[in-house]
Amino acid sequence: METDFYLSKVLIPLPVDETAPTIRIKGPEKISVAVGTKYTDDGVDAYDDRTETIVETNNTVDINTIGDYTITYTATDEHGNSSTATRLVSVVQPTGTIFLTFDDGPGPFTNTLLDILKKYNVPATFFVTGAGDDSLIKREFDEGHAIALHSYTHNYSYIYSSVANYYEDLANIQNRVTRITGQPSNLIRFPGGSSNTVSTRYDGRSHIMSFLTQDVLSHGYYYFDWNVNSGDADTASTSDAVYSNVINGLKVGGDSVVLQHDIKGYSVDAVERIIQYALEHGFIFSKLDNTSFSARHGVNN
Numbered sequence: 001m002e003t004d005f006y007l008s009k010v011l012i013p014l015p016v017d018e019t020a021p022t023i024r025i026k027g028p029e030k031i032s033v034a035v036g037t038k039y040t041d042d043g044v045d046a047y048d049d050r051t052e053t054i055v056e057t058n059n060t061v062d063i064n065t066i067g068d069y070t071i072t073y074t075a076t077d078e079h080g081n082s083s084t085a086t087r088l089v090s091v092v093q094p095t096g097t098i099f100l101t102f103d104d105g106p107g108p109f110t111n112t113l114l115d116i117l118k119k120y121n122v123p124a125t126f127f128v129t130g131a132g133d134d135s136l137i138k139r140e141f142d143e144g145h146a147i148a149l150h151s152y153t154h155n156y157s158y159i160y161s162s163v164a165n166y167y168e169d170l171a172n173i174q175n176r177v178t179r180i181t182g183q184p185s186n187l188i189r190f191p192g193g194s195s196n197t198v199s200t201r202y203d204g205r206s207h208i209m210s211f212l213t214q215d216v217l218s219h220g221y222y223y224f225d226w227n228v229n230s231g232d233a234d235t236a237s238t239s240d241a242v243y244s245n246v247i248n249g250l251k252v253g254g255d256s257v258v259l260q261h262d263i264k265g266y267s268v269d270a271v272e273r274i275i276q277y278a279l280e281h282g283f284i285f286s287k288l289d290n291t292s293f294s295a296r297h298g299v300n301n
């Protein structure tokens with residue numbers, strides 16, 4: 001009986017296929033990309049219940065010419081039914097420049113971070129310490145990122161108890177960087193930032209930050225603070241919080257120096273989404289050098 005039933009079932013002719021494939025845009029339906037950068041289309045997902053589906057697109061985006069471009073995707077099944085979807089790509093003047101900076105590393109999450117930066121071809125700046133493996137700083141340097149000096153010990157009570165201690169510690173991290181990369185760095189960031197008040201506990205009321213912020217300049221260094229705080233050193237303890245702090249802090253029409261720490265796994269986990277958001281909104285990325293916006297804070301000690 002079962003065999004009969006089966007045969008009768010397959011002998012019924014299939015109804016005419018009048019159902020078009022379903023098509024769904026992958027990624028955003030509207031995006032802005034900075035002129036002269038690179039546009040990678042995310043394509044579509046297309047599915048048909050009966051046959052194979054062929055997807056065609058007219059990707060006409062000219063990344064070197066400002067303007068709006070509509071990409072149309074057409075999915076067609078073997079019976080000639082088709083569906084379309086569109087994406088609007090606006091090629092724009094850069095919305096702003098983002099300097100991703102990472103302090104306190106290298107550490108256990110640095111390789112993961114470097115993989116993400118490489119995937120999107122995004123440069124960053126690493127304010128390194130005496131921690132972590134030499135090979136991580138070597139990889140940062142070899143992959144084109146800026147290596148900058150943070151502190152060898154990152155021990156506030158030591159570095160801020162005297163000017164001599166500060167410079168001894170700075171020389172130690174400079175020696176490490178020079179040994180690994182073959183070249184010294186003249187880019188620095190004070191532990192706690194130039195506006196820190198933690199130094200008041202250790203400096204014997206000498207107003208050490210007022211002195212150092214001037215004195216490092218006369219030694220040929222350039223110091224940087226930040227104007228977008230991810231909060232990963234204090235208030236933000238999840239990847240979502242880091243992401244929203246950074247996204248909400250980005251400066252449209254200007255430079256954003258973003259503070260993160262690559263010794264925090266959840267902070268590193270937010271980086272891919274931050275990059276995706278930024279690229280989809282027309283931002284470009286750069287690394288710090290001695291001509292960059294320094295995002296300096298006011299000195300409080």
Ligand SMILES: [Zn+2]
Nearest residue numbers: 103104191192
């Ligand atoms: Zn630090």
